[in-house]
Amino acid sequence: MANLKIAVLISGRGSNLQALLDACAEPDFPAEIVLVLSNKAGALGLERARKAGVGATFLDHTLYGEDREGFEKELDEKLRAKGVQLIALAGFMRILTPWFVDKWKDRMVNIHPSLLPSFKGVSTHERALEQGVRIHGATVHYVRADMDDGPIIGQAAVPVLPGDDAETLSARVLEAEHKLYPACLKLVAEGKARVTAERVKIDKSAAANEHAVLYNPGG
Ligand code: GRF
Numbered sequence: 001m002a003n004l005k006i007a008v009l010i011s012g013r014g015s016n017l018q019a020l021l022d023a024c025a026e027p028d029f030p031a032e033i034v035l036v037l038s039n040k041a042g043a044l045g046l047e048r049a050r051k052a053g054v055g056a057t058f059l060d061h062t063l064y065g066e067d068r069e070g071f072e073k074e075l076d077e078k079l080r081a082k083g084v085q086l087i088a089l090a091g092f093m094r095i096l097t098p099w100f101v102d103k104w105k106d107r108m109v110n111i112h113p114s115l116l117p118s119f120k121g122v123s124t125h126e127r128a129l130e131q132g133v134r135i136h137g138a139t140v141h142y143v144r145a146d147m148d149d150g151p152i153i154g155q156a157a158v159p160v161l162p163g164d165d166a167e168t169l170s171a172r173v174l175e176a177e178h179k180l181y182p183a184c185l186k187l188v189a190e191g192k193a194r195v196t197a198e199r200v201k202i203d204k205s206a207a208a209n210e211h212a213v214l215y216n217p218g219g
Helices: 015-024 044-051 068-081 098-103 124-131 166-189 208-215
Strands: 004-010 031-038 056-058 086-089 108-112 135-142 152-159 193-196 199-202
Touching: 004 015, 004 044, 004 166, 015 031, 015 044, 015 166, 031 044, 031 068, 031 166, 044 056, 068 098, 086 166, 108 166, 124 135, 124 166, 135 166, 152 166, 166 193
Parallel strands: 004 031, 004 086, 031 056, 086 108
Antiparallel strands: 108 135, 135 152, 193 199
């Protein structure tokens, strides 16, 4: 079966992008990254893409002012020109309109640094500490028009330890993200994580260890 063609959208550091690039470099991985696109010039992730020999593009949203759809139409064209079949958002700090989200329904995934539906939005680690939760983590989900909403593909849980601050907690979560995202992408690329009635059904044929990675990546 041909590899699923993926575009990764970023705005910055791109450590999750790196995890996906590394996974896609494995011979048996069922997906390939055909485009990395950033809405920020000089994003470190663009450099990571170039190093991996993947096409890297900067698309400046500020050129479109208030015209969000104008930016997204250009984005959509670039994706189609590359034959992209799935979009993976990885630290893409731009809200997408319902027009774009509907166009890519069930073909766009995101990683969020919390156990959704808790702590949508930004500063998730600070808020998790403020609330005194004992378990924190990350979620990979299909994207819907509401922010950080959509059918959940996989989650990774990590403990909140005594003495944690936002930095130590976010580092622990990030390590888990780097295992979770490739694992979820693999399931999606193999057609083993399909949406039915706004829930993701993981195919029974998914290997037991794939489930283990999803539920206990730190283990
Ligand atoms: C990650 O924590 C991700 O979950 C969130 O933004 C951050 C991006 O980090 N959506 P990086 O650019 O992948 O290093």
